[in-house]
Amino acid sequence: MSTELLRATGLRKRFGGVVAVDSIDLHINEAEFVAIVGRSGSGKSTLLNLIAGLDLPDEGEIRFAGELLRANDEDALADWRAEHVGLVFQAFHLIPTLSALDNAAVPLLPRRSTEAARAAARERLDQVGLGNRVTHRPAQLSGGEQQRVAIARALVGNPKLLLADEPTGNLDTKTGKEILDLFARLRADTGTATVLITHDENVAAAADRRISIQDGKVLAEAGEGK
Numbered sequence: 201m202s203t204e205l206l207r208a209t210g211l212r213k214r215f216g217g218v219v220a221v222d223s224i225d226l227h228i229n230e231a232e233f234v235a236i237v238g239r240s241g242s243g244k245s246t247l248l249n250l251i252a253g254l255d256l257p258d259e260g261e262i263r264f265a266g267e268l269l270r271a272n273d274e275d276a277l278a279d280w281r282a283e284h285v286g287l288v289f290q291a292f293h294l295i296p297t298l299s300a301l302d303n304a305a306v307p308l309l310p311r312r313s314t315e316a317a318r319a320a321a322r323e324r325l326d327q328v329g330l331g332n333r334v335t336h337r338p339a340q341l342s343g344g345e346q347q348r349v350a351i352a353r354a355l356v357g358n359p360k361l362l363l364a365d366e367p368t369g370n371l372d373t374k375t376g377k378e379i380l381d382l383f384a385r386l387r388a389d390t391g392t393a394t395v396l397i398t399h400d401e402n403v404a405a406a407a408d409r410r411i412s413i414q415d416g417k418v419l420a421e422a423g424e425g426k
């Protein structure tokens with residue numbers, strides 16, 4: 201029996217006249233690799249932002265490890281995210297003036313000494329295959345390498361949940377495949393549940409389970425552990 205990590209119930213989010221997420225129920229199990237797939241404008245990013253607590257739903261609720269996320273308390277949500285969630289985006293969002301090591305260390309700096317944060321970052325950079333690039337700045341790295349730094353940064357605090365929004369969207373097909381393989385390997389090594397947003401069915405095929413959305417609603421689910 202898999203253990204449920206996150207459950208969203210009746211999530212709804214409207215922007216003006218557009219209902220971006222319309223009564224979505226979903227769950228994510230511990231250590232599961234789930235793809236949320238849908239066309240441009242189907243509501244994927246909005247859904248991911250709600251799951252990450254970056255945006256608040258108009259209706260519905262999210263439970264993490266059985267606990268209700270307190271949507272009205274931004275500080276509590278930020279603490280929860282810092283402790284339990286890693287985020288990866290299409291555009292990497294690295295700090296250009298910092299080395300790969302310091303970029304990967306950033307999430308831990310408020311909570312640990314610089315040395316401890318750097319030690320954890322170095323371990324993660326090794327794990328993503330960038331142990332020989334720690335002093336490089338983002339501009340000195342390829343797109344795939346920059347995304348690896350972003351993944352190391354997302355995992356540096358040992359989150360239970362890794363959320364990735366179109367993480368291969370800026371990469372060529374071969375590099376994108378390498379990054380997908382990395383997500384799968386890291387999930388197996390660390391047991392971090394991984395939710396990947398994509399418009400690409402081929403990318404979604406890498407996951408254990410696929411949730412298809414259209415016009416803000418779940419259209420279908422396929423795969424193991426449904």
Ligand SMILES: Nc1ncnc2c1ncn2[C@@H]1O[C@H](COP(=O)(O)OP(=O)(O)OP(=O)(O)O)[C@@H](O)[C@H]1O
Nearest residue numbers: 215218220238239240241242243244245246247399
């Ligand atoms: N901040 C916002 N303000 C107004 N409308 C928004 C906002 N964010 C999203 N929307 C609208 O909500 C709908 C869903 O957008 P969303 O970005 O979630 O889709 P998506 O599936 O992630 O698309 P894409 O693959 O193109 O990123 C779209 O119609 C979009 O225009």
